[in-house]
Amino acid sequence: MIHVHQLSKRFPDLRRGEIIALDQVSFDVSPGEVFGLLGPNGAGKTTCLRLLSTILTPSAGTATIDGRDIVTDPDGIRARIGFLSGTTGLYDRMTARETVEYFGRLYGMDESALAESIDQIFTTLKMHDFADTLAGRLSTGMRQKVSIARALVHDPPVLIFDEPTTGLDVLVARAVLDTIAALKEQGKCIIYSTHIMREAERLCDRLAIIHRGRILSSGTQAELLAASGHRELEELFFDLVSQVETETGREPNGNPRVAP
Amino acid sequence: MTGRTPIDFGKVLIVFRRELRDQLRDRRTLFMVMVLPVLLYPALGIGMLQMAVVFSEKPRTVVLLGAESLPEPQLFVENGFAPRWFGNQADVGRLTVETGTLPPADTASENRLEAAQRVQQLYRDRLKILDSSPDSSPSLSTDLQRINETISVTLRDAAIDVLVVIPPDFADNLRKIDRQIANRELSPEDPSDYSRPVILVSGDEKSLIASRRVQRVLESWEQELLRMRLEAAGLPRSLPSPVAATVVKVGGDNQESALVWSKLYPVILVLMTVTGAFYPAVDLAAGEKERGTMETLLISPARRIELVLAKFFTILVFSLATAVLNLVSLGLTAGYMVGLAGNTSPASGSGLAPPPTGGLAWILVMLIPLAALFSALCLALATFAKSTREGQYYLTPLMIVTSILVAMAASPGVELQPFHVVLPVIGPALLLKQLLIDPTRTETLVYLAPVLVASFTYAGLALWWAVAQFHSEEVLFREAERFDLRLWLKRLWTNKPALPGPGGAICCLTIALLGQLLLMQPASRWLASLSDADRPGAAIWLLIGQQIFLILTPALLLGAVLLTDVRRTFRLRTASTTAVAVAVGLALALHPLIQELMQHLEWFFPPGLPEGSHEFLEQLLGPSQPAWLILLAIAITPAVCEEFLFRGYVLSCLDRPGRQRAAIVISSMAFGAIHMIPQQVFYATLLGLILGTLALRTGSLWPCLAFHATFNGIAVVRERLAISSEIPGSLDWILSIDEAGSLRYDWPLLAIAAASLLLLLRVVPRRQPPA
Known part of the structure; x- marks a missing residue:
């Protein structure tokens, strides 16, 4: 369903010249599968997902979603994905229902299908209580529910989640994870990016550990652990990141190494 | 490729309706764009009325020495100049005259008379110095300066705004010359060689204004003296004015009003289309980035050109509405105010007539290309800005450039020429100016199509720029990068x-x-x-x-x-x-x-x-x-x-x-x-x-x-x-x-x-x- 091949993205940067935010990344995701992108902040996760959602255009490489190319058919791609990130905001001066209706209409849904879809999603996410409140008056958790509803309204076959639990309390974060697990059961093809090990362990069928724009290792959890000899994902993660940092002459936390 | 897919106007409409509703729910934008203009002009009008009361001029004091040597006709009555010498009757009360012929009303007035006499003496000294040393020596100029300063200080301390000194033999001299002229016994030497009245005034602004009024009074008095002289000599009173052309205004009040509107409306129209476009544009583009909704919008199925068009039309609606509201409010207030003024002074005529209906229709026609240009321009600028605050910074330069352009168009005497057609803002503003004066003149109407074409071309270019901005990743995802001159220079060098x-x-x-x-x-x-x-x-x-x-x-x-x-x-x-x-x-x-x-x-x-x-x-x-x-x-x-x-x-x-x-x-x-x-x-x-x-x-x-x-x-x-x-x-x-x-x-x-x-x-x- 999702096929990513040698995808790269470079940005001009005043301080460091050109930065390579994504360096020849390749992976595939099938329907009914949650693929995790696990990496520290600034690893290139968001850039990768923005490329897949056609907000950015790649510097090199290709990617197709449902057989459509992200460069030649971005409109077709956007109609087939639901995208949610920690930074996708909501319009403060619109109610939850208006927001979801607005995006549903943009996806070309007819009014009866839209009403049905909204009713179903609002029931699942328990949103009826605040359906007609302006988004500006909602709590962070409620807002994230509205965002999820916004991403799901057109029932897309592919879902892209970029750190969707950022800033949420435990209860709401759990609800979000449950929702994603349910979506997987429905056969959706899901990419999930996070820097939180526990979420990755719980949710993802397969994982790619990404750092400094490159995929360091990928496979199912069991495969990753078996290949490295580590018992926990966190140790494996720290080990891989440290290796890269040592090669580039940095401490594992990313700071330049101080000579002894 | 996406470039060839036609624009889906259904999506444009969906986004447009949302943006419009969103803006209408924003109290700040509504206030700036809709409420402020409606309240502003009436408030300004009321303010002006009150100002007129607060800032009404105090009467200025004129001291007149030697009043006894004044010839007929009577120059002053009691404590003022005779009203017949004033061209504008409103000025009569603005000058009070103290002459010393009546006993002084209070000690201040007594002091003034005394100071005036001192100044008179100083003035005589000044004349003496000037007479005694005809060459301009350094000592002379310092002496003169000293005396001038003393005179100025004395006048100011005594609160004398203007001092008029009539020489003692003034009336006699005039009478003598009158007689000579009447008897036709003119001597070969110039009869005007006698001492004249002197007007002394210190340098400050209010005294200068007062002295100008005094001069005008004396001029009309002089005219009357001259006519009396002619009459006494058996000559016609009209002798000194052989030309005295008659000015006939055949345009009527409406045309004069049209002239006023033609200067005012294009300026207001241009400035208000900018204002009306700017605030919504900043909110719709920079604001969207700031609140993180830009990303949400970009992943929606609407294409970027559709988003830009929808935003453009929203801004256009606000720009048009602001301009129309401003013009209506200004027109009504101005009409009402002039009506008030007309009632209080019947001499000033029937007041400001509303602009001709044809002219109003042209305002609406010219409004569209102007609003389109500014809407597109503001949208492009606001998209470039990464925050609403940065967006606001762009208003000033935009306003300055626009004001300069519109000022060029509004300056009197500038007329539409073929070349003006291609100039943005100037073209439509000039055309509107002329259409407001005469809405049906063929010589003006031939410019209509070219001006509209040129204006829409500019609007199209600006819109194209806005679309380009929406396609630029660098602009849409500009990080708040700290600018460091040294780093920048270093990078220029190392990273060529x-x-x-x-x-x-x-x-x-x-x-x-x-x-x-x-x-x-x-x-x-x-x-x-x-x-x-x-x-x-x-x-x-x-x-x-x-x-x-x-x-x-x-x-x-x-x-x-x-x-x-x-x-x-x-x-x-x-x-x-x-x-x-x-x-x-x-x-x-x-x-x-x-x-x-x-x-x-x-x-x-x-x-x-x-x-x-x-x-x-x-x-x-x-x-x-x-x-x-x-x-x-x-x-x-x-x-x-x-x-x-x-x-x-x-x-x-x-x-x-x-x-x-x-x-x-x-x-x-x-x-x-x-x-x-x-x-x-x-x-x-x-x-x-x-x-x-x-x-x-x-x-x-x-x-x-x-x-x-x-x-x-x-x-x-x-x-x-x-x-x-x-x-x-x-x-x-x-x-x-x-x-x-x-x-x-x-x-x-x-x-x-x-x-x-x-x-x-x-x-x-x-x-x-x-x-």
């Missing part, structure tokens, strides 16, 4: 790109434009200081130097220091002989066409060159200078300098795969812009299109150099030949001389030129792509 960026190009163009402007005055002053014989030679060398230093040097320096691929930037690839020959042929073919085109378009441009510069140019290019020098200055140097900058640096900066046409057009416009004089701007832009095409097709600068030098060279030769020309019989079917004495190309030649041009453009050799 192969080809120039827009920064360098803008830098070069700024130097070329500003340099020319700044040099203009000192250069003309320097040339004026030279002798007539030296001047043409100096001017030629100045021209050469200016091009080398302002146009060539910056481009070469920036290229050599900051870029790695100088050869590619300036297209220093060898060109085939064919390419150079084709370029020369193109120049030969284009010359007669451009020449005739410019002759036929002469009516369109403002009379460009200032008085005298034409003779100067003739002198410069005339036979007094050696031909090689003129060719160097007019053909070779510009070809080298301008080609290196425009077809080298600037074009390399713009030339990106898939954007070659835009690169040619934009570089041509820049090339036109530095020529300053409208005619030259026009044809330089045309030439730029051909030169840009040559550069990109052949991949080399040399054909461009050949074209440019040939084209300018022919112009020089033509100028030389024109001085001593007689068409040989064998050529008279293609050449002729018109009444003005200039060489003209006839149709057969033009046809041949056009055909060759088209043919040559087809055979320009294309550069082989590098293997």
Whole structure:
């Protein structure tokens, strides 16, 4: 369903010249599968997902979603994905229902299908209580529910989640994870990016550990652990990141190494 | 590709409706755009009424000494000048007169009289000093200054605004002369040799205003004295005014009102369309980025052009609504206020009539292109901004530029000319100004279509810019990067790109434009200081130097220091002989066409060159200078300098795969812009299109150099030949001389030129792509 091949993205940067935010990344995701992108902040996760959602255009490489190319058919791609990130905001001066209706209409849904879809999603996410409140008056958790509803309204076959639990309390974060697990059961093809090990362990069928724009290792959890000899994902993660940092002459936390 | 899918106006409508509703729910925008104008003008009106009360003028004190020597008719009554001497009756109460003939009313007035007498004495001293030493010695001027200061201080301390001193024998002298005239016994010496009244006034503003009023009173009193003198001499009273033309205003009140509206409305209209567009634009673009909803919107199925259009239409609605509300509110308030003023002073006529209905309809017509232009422009600016705060910063420069443009259009006496049509803002503002005066005049109406076309073109360009902004990742996802001058300079040095960026190009163009402007005055002053014989030679060398230093040097320096691929930037690839020959042929073919085109378009441009510069140019290019020098200055140097900058640096900066046409057009416009004089701007832009095409097709600068030098060279030769020309019989079917004495190309030649041009453009050799 999702096929990513040698995808790269470079940005001009005043301080460091050109930065390579994504360096020849390749992976595939099938329907009914949650693929995790696990990496520290600034690893290139968001850039990768923005490329897949056609907000950015790649510097090199290709990617197709449902057989459509992200460069030649971005409109077709956007109609087939639901995208949610920690930074996708909501319009403060619109109610939850208006927001979801607005995006549903943009996806070309007819009014009866839209009403049905909204009713179903609002029931699942328990949103009826605040359906007609302006988004500006909602709590962070409620807002994230509205965002999820916004991403799901057109029932897309592919879902892209970029750190969707950022800033949420435990209860709401759990609800979000449950929702994603349910979506997987429905056969959706899901990419999930996070820097939180526990979420990755719980949710993802397969994982790619990404750092400094490159995929360091990928496979199912069991495969990753078996290949490295580590018992926990966190140790494996720290080990891989440290290796890269040592090669580039940095401490594992990313700071330049101080000579002894 | 997405570029070919048609725009889905259904999606545009969905987004438009959301944006409109969102803006209507925003109290701040609503207030700025809708409520403020509706309340502002009435509030200002009330304010003005109150101001009139608060700031009403205090009466100024005039002390008049020697009132007993005043002749008839009576100049003052009790404590003021007689009302009959005032042109404006409102001024009567603004001057009080103290004369000393009545006992002083209070101690202040008593002090004033005493001070006045002291000043009178000081004034006599001043006269004595002036009489005693006719030469202006240093001691005299210090003495005078001292006395002047004492007088000024005395007047101010005693609160005397104006002191009028009538000489003691004034009435007697006048009577004597009256008698002489009546008896026709005029002596040969001038009868006016007697001492006159003196008006003394300190330098401050209120005293000066008062003294002007006093002077006007004395003038009308003087007129009456003169008439009485004539009457006594048995002569007609009308003797001193043999002309006294009558002014007849046949326009009526409506036309005068139209004149007022025609000045006011275009200004308000332009400024309010900007204001109405700006705030929603900042909220719809920069605000969207700031709140993180831009990303949400970009992943929706609506394409970016659809988003831009929807936002544009929303801003347009607000811009239109603000302008209309402002105009209505202003019109009603002004009408009401003038009505009030009219009621209180019946002399001032019936007040301000509303603008004619036809004029109002034209306001609505001209509103649309203006609002469209500003909406698109504001949207592009606001998209560029990364936060609403940064967006607000762009309002000031936009307002300043707009105000300057509209002020040019509103200045009295400026009338719509063909050239104005192509100027943004000025064109529509001038057209509206004239349509408000006379909504049906044919001479004005012929401009309507061109102005609308030009305005919509500009709006379209601005919209295209906004769409481009929406496609730029750098603009949409601009991080809040801290700017550090040292880092930036270091990076310029260590991280040199192969080809120039827009920064360098803008830098070069700024130097070329500003340099020319700044040099203009000192250069003309320097040339004026030279002798007539030296001047043409100096001017030629100045021209050469200016091009080398302002146009060539910056481009070469920036290229050599900051870029790695100088050869590619300036297209220093060898060109085939064919390419150079084709370029020369193109120049030969284009010359007669451009020449005739410019002759036929002469009516369109403002009379460009200032008085005298034409003779100067003739002198410069005339036979007094050696031909090689003129060719160097007019053909070779510009070809080298301008080609290196425009077809080298600037074009390399713009030339990106898939954007070659835009690169040619934009570089041509820049090339036109530095020529300053409208005619030259026009044809330089045309030439730029051909030169840009040559550069990109052949991949080399040399054909461009050949074209440019040939084209300018022919112009020089033509100028030389024109001085001593007689068409040989064998050529008279293609050449002729018109009444003005200039060489003209006839149709057969033009046809041949056009055909060759088209043919040559087809055979320009294309550069082989590098293997």
